[in-house]
Amino acid sequence: MALSFDTDSEATGLCAFIDASPSPFHACAEAGRRLSAAGFRLLSETDAFPAEGGRYYLVRGGSLIAWSSESAGGPYPAATPFRVVGAHTDSPNLRIKPQPDLARAGWQLLGIEFYGGPLFNSWLDRDLGLSGRVAVRRGDGAAGVQTRLVTINEPVLRVAQLAIHLDRGANEGLALNPQQHLTPLWGVSTEPGDFREYLAAAAGVDPADLLAWDVMTHDLQPSRRIGRDLDLISAPRLDNLATSYAGVRALIDAVEALTRPPSSGRSSSGRPSTGMPPSSPIPVLVLFDHEEVGSQSERGAMSTLLPSVLERIVISAGGGREDFHRALAGTVVASGDMAHATHPNYPEKHEPQHHIAINGGPVLKTNVKLRYATDSVGAAAFITACDQAGVPMQHFVSRNDLPCGSTVGPMTAALVGATTVDFGAPMLSMHSARELCGAKDPAMYAGALAAFLNPQT
Numbered sequence: 056m057a058l059s060f061d062t063d064s065e066a067t068g069l070c071a072f073i074d075a076s077p078s079p080f081h082a083c084a085e086a087g088r089r090l091s092a093a094g095f096r097l098l099s100e101t102d103a104f105p106a107e108g109g110r111y112y113l114v115r116g117g118s119l120i121a122w123s124s125e126s127a128g129g130p131y132p133a134a135t136p137f138r139v140v141g142a143h144t145d146s147p148n149l150r151i152k153p154q155p156d157l158a159r160a161g162w163q164l165l166g167i168e169f170y171g172g173p174l175f176n177s178w179l180d181r182d183l184g185l186s187g188r189v190a191v192r193r194g195d196g197a198a199g200v201q202t203r204l205v206t207i208n209e210p211v212l213r214v215a216q217l218a219i220h221l222d223r224g225a226n227e228g229l230a231l232n233p234q235q236h237l238t239p240l241w242g243v244s245t246e247p248g249d250f251r252e253y254l255a256a257a258a259g260v261d262p263a264d265l266l267a268w269d270v271m272t273h274d275l276q277p278s279r280r281i282g283r284d285l286d287l288i289s290a291p292r293l294d295n296l297a298t299s300y301a302g303v304r305a306l307i308d309a310v311e312a313l314t315r316p317p318s319s320g321r322s323s324s325g326r327p328s329t330g331m332p333p334s335s336p337i338p339v340l341v342l343f344d345h346e347e348v349g350s351q352s353e354r355g356a357m358s359t360l361l362p363s364v365l366e367r368i369v370i371s372a373g374g375g376r377e378d379f380h381r382a383l384a385g386t387v388v389a390s391g392d393m394a395h396a397t398h399p400n401y402p403e404k405h406e407p408q409h410h411i412a413i414n415g416g417p418v419l420k421t422n423v424k425l426r427y428a429t430d431s432v433g434a435a436a437f438i439t440a441c442d443q444a445g446v447p448m449q450h451f452v453s454r455n456d457l458p459c460g461s462t463v464g465p466m467t468a469a470l471v472g473a474t475t476v477d478f479g480a481p482m483l484s485m486h487s488a489r490e491l492c493g494a495k496d497p498a499m500y501a502g503a504l505a506a507f508l509n510p511q512t
Contacts, residue, residue, distance in 0.1 A: 066495075069301075070279060077184065080269070082299055082342070083117055093110070093311075122337060135337050136382050139361070139473070141343065141464070142301075145346055146347065150169075152168055165250060177489060183274060188203070274489060287491060291490065298480065303340065304505070310338060312509050336387075357470070361470065362471055388475040390475055393485060394480060395485060414496055415496075416441070416447035417500055422452070480497070
């Protein structure tokens with residue numbers, strides 16, 4: 056089968072998605088906007104799930120879950136297994152402390168706490184904006200608080216590097232202390248600034264009503280295609296918004312194929328319209344927050360968010376606990392995170408028998424120590440999806456003498472008890488403020504995930 060996703064369109068779409076998503080909260084809002092345009096309905100977790108089949112999604116902070124329980128073949132049985140694509144919305148960055156105002160040597164600075172495992176040097180001498188979420192008192196006189204997104208796409212911050220004249224050994228080994236050397240400048244004064252007042256103005260509220268914030272820095276340089284033949288994408292937060300974007304595109308495409316009668320021919324993306332019977336699995340997308348810091352939160356992959364939503368889907372279809380456990384027994388999860396392409400300047404850092412090429416297709420990730428959850432059954436499911444989508448596939452294994460990273464796959468497998476496979480798309484400069492992937496890979500990535508969510512049997 057030929058690839059159904061257009062290479063140029065998906066490269067452009069990924070860049071637009073990333074630029075609209077400077078924080079996990081914005082990523083969920085942008086994903087929700089695209090899902091809503093495709094007929095998905097936003098649900099509140101505090102409301103009962105609808106009994107009728109349909110396209111739905113819910114948002115918990117920086118996490119999102121979307122699914123479709125409608126099919127051209129009629130209602131899904133309560134014990135129908137799920138096909139789940141998982142990813143994460145967060146990326147390493149610098150986040151603003153609760154009491155950030157500083158003044159030193161005639162400069163106004165903002166105190167930050169680094170989030171995840173950023174490459175510190177990549178944040179030096181960049182024009183930085185601010186984005187995230189604020190909690191404010193309700194303005195209608197009612198008790199409680201409300202949250203709102205904040206985006207400041209202006210160059211308000213900069214982490215200035217020390218001149219080489221004052222650090223002659225910088226090119227031999229740059230050592231950055233995150234407490235001392237990563238504090239961004241944002242003004243010239245002997246007195247500290249008032250970040251609360253500044254942020255309240257940006258949020259459109261009175262400073263006294265601004266109670267707390269989850270605010271972080273982001274690089275202001277737009278995502279764009281680069282290279283001699285424009286066959287590369289330079290962007291922030293590719294890890295892991297590239298997977299989040301591919302997951303959204305794949306879910307929409309898979310649901311269109313599942314709900315379109317066979318006589319309709321092809322879906323809007325060009326894939327065959329199957330009108331699959333209700334025996335096909337229920338497609339689910341889950342985008343977790345907090346992967347970069349261990350996932351142990353109310354909305355991370357170690358939470359009950361995913362299993363509880365899956366159970367509520369079964370219950371809303373009239374099923375019980377027995378149906379839920381039957382559904383999980385047949386469920387397959389594909390955990391997506393970015394993969395290390397072989398670096399031409401550091402080939403010795405890579406497993407020599409597993410070369411990973413940019414623009415070479417999705418990457419199946421394995422690790423026998425279970426830093427990745429892939430086993431032969433999960434691998435077979437992903438290999439079959441790539442074959443179905445008509446895209447090439449690559450295999451990633453770490454060197455035996457280097458540690459291996461991890462992602463949401465192993466913890467999701469443990470919580471849900473479902474067959475799980477870890478995969479990714481190839482990239483360089485992972486955890487840099489500015490990362491690099493291939494311009495052809497987003498289309499192949501989305502195509503493989505759409506096939507995984509809608510397996511042809």
